[in-house]
Amino acid sequence: MEAAESLQAGERGYQRLAEQIMGLLASGEFPVGARLPSERGLADRFNVSRTAVREAVIALEVQELVEVRMGSGIYVKDLPGSFKPAYVHAGPGPFELLQARRLLEGEIAAQAAGLWHDRDLDRIQAALAEMRLNFHDKPANAASDLKFHLRIAESTGNAVLVQMVTALWEQLRGPIWERLEEHFHTPVMRHASLTDHQLVLNAIASRDSGAARAAMHQHIDRVVSEFVKGWS
Numbered sequence: 001m002e003a004a005e006s007l008q009a010g011e012r013g014y015q016r017l018a019e020q021i022m023g024l025l026a027s028g029e030f031p032v033g034a035r036l037p038s039e040r041g042l043a044d045r046f047n048v049s050r051t052a053v054r055e056a057v058i059a060l061e062v063q064e065l066v067e068v069r070m071g072s073g074i075y076v077k078d079l080p081g082s083f084k085p086a087y088v089h090a091g092p093g094p095f096e097l098l099q100a101r102r103l104l105e106g107e108i109a110a111q112a113a114g115l116w117h118d119r120d121l122d123r124i125q126a127a128l129a130e131m132r133l134n135f136h137d138k139p140a141n142a143a144s145d146l147k148f149h150l151r152i153a154e155s156t157g158n159a160v161l162v163q164m165v166t167a168l169w170e171q172l173r174g175p176i177w178e179r180l181e182e183h184f185h186t187p188v189m190r191h192a193s194l195t196d197h198q199l200v201l202n203a204i205a206s207r208d209s210g211a212a213r214a215a216m217h218q219h220i221d222r223v224v225s226e227f228v229k230g231w232s
Contacts, residue, residue, distance in 0.1 A: 014055035014093045017048055021056060022080045025065065036066065036074040051095040054228055058176045068183065094177045095224065101168050102220040105149060108165070109212040112155040113204045120155035121205055127151045128197050141190060148197055152204065180227050189226055196222060 021042070024030055037045065039053045046053075057074055060066045067077040092100075112120070127148040134140035146169050153162045196219035203211035 013048060013052045014059060017046055017052055017056040018059040020046060021060060022065065025076060026080050030076050032076050032079060034076045035072075036076065038073065051224075051228055052093075054180075055093040055095060055176055058179045062175045062179055070183065092171065094172060094174075094180060094227070097168055097172050098220055098224055101165075102217055104161075104164060104168065105152070105220070106213045106216045108153050108156060108161055109200055109204060109216040110209040111158075111161075112152045113207050113209040113212040115157060116155040116204060116207075120151070124148065124151045124155065124201055124204065128194070128201060131194055131197065135187070135190060135194075138185070138190075145193065145197075152200070155204075184226050184229065192222060192226075193219070 021036075030036055036042065036057075039050050039057070042048075042053045042057075043050045057066060057068065061068055065076070065078050065080060067075045069075060116124075127144055127150075130144035131141055131148060134144050149165055149169070150162060153165045196215070200212060200215040200219060203215045
């Protein structure tokens with residue numbers, strides 16, 4: 001295996017990278033209890049992005065092969081063996097899906113700014129009010145979060161866009177996303193999302209398509225930045 005072997009984006013790069021890291025563990029380079037190189041070190045070694053490394057490490061953590069210790073780093077918890085199958089994920093990773101959401105929902109917000117009726121704005125505002133009301137109830141807050149984004153899509157009057165947003169959110173709810181949220185989803189992050197959503201709503205209400213698109217992009221960019229924060 002070439003250490004600097006490049007991973008192609010269409011190959012579910014994080015899956016292949018997880019297998020390569022498993023190869024390092026199986027080779028004995030990193031025994032149980034050892035600390036793995038930093039994410040930046042792994043990214044340089046395998047010539048991949050840090051987001052691919054983050055997803056690969058989370059995939060290995062789901063398998064209980066590594067342990068992520070916040071403020072310390074990534075440690076080998078167990079070694080791969082024939083009894084433990086490689087992690088298989090049915091679809092794209094969280095960062096790929098977030099990129100798709102950024103493109104799609106940015107344009108949806110821009111469209112909504114030019115098309116909404118009073119009832120649409122009322123429904124978007126009500127979803128945001130639900131998020132605030134459910135701030136300390138994480139599952140309810142997450143449901144209100146989705147509702148906010150769906151209400152924006154619904155205000156375009158295009159049912160296909162609503163279906164696309166629904167499908168992207170459903171694909172996100174996999175084991176890697178859940179583990180990412182365990183590490184990084186905090187009340188501070190929920191508060192930041194409320195602020196982001198208010199900016200999106202303000203831009204839509206002002207019928208400023210450019211500002212609505214930018215606000216949605218900034219919101220999803222911030223989510224990505226939260227999920228790629230360093231562990232050590």
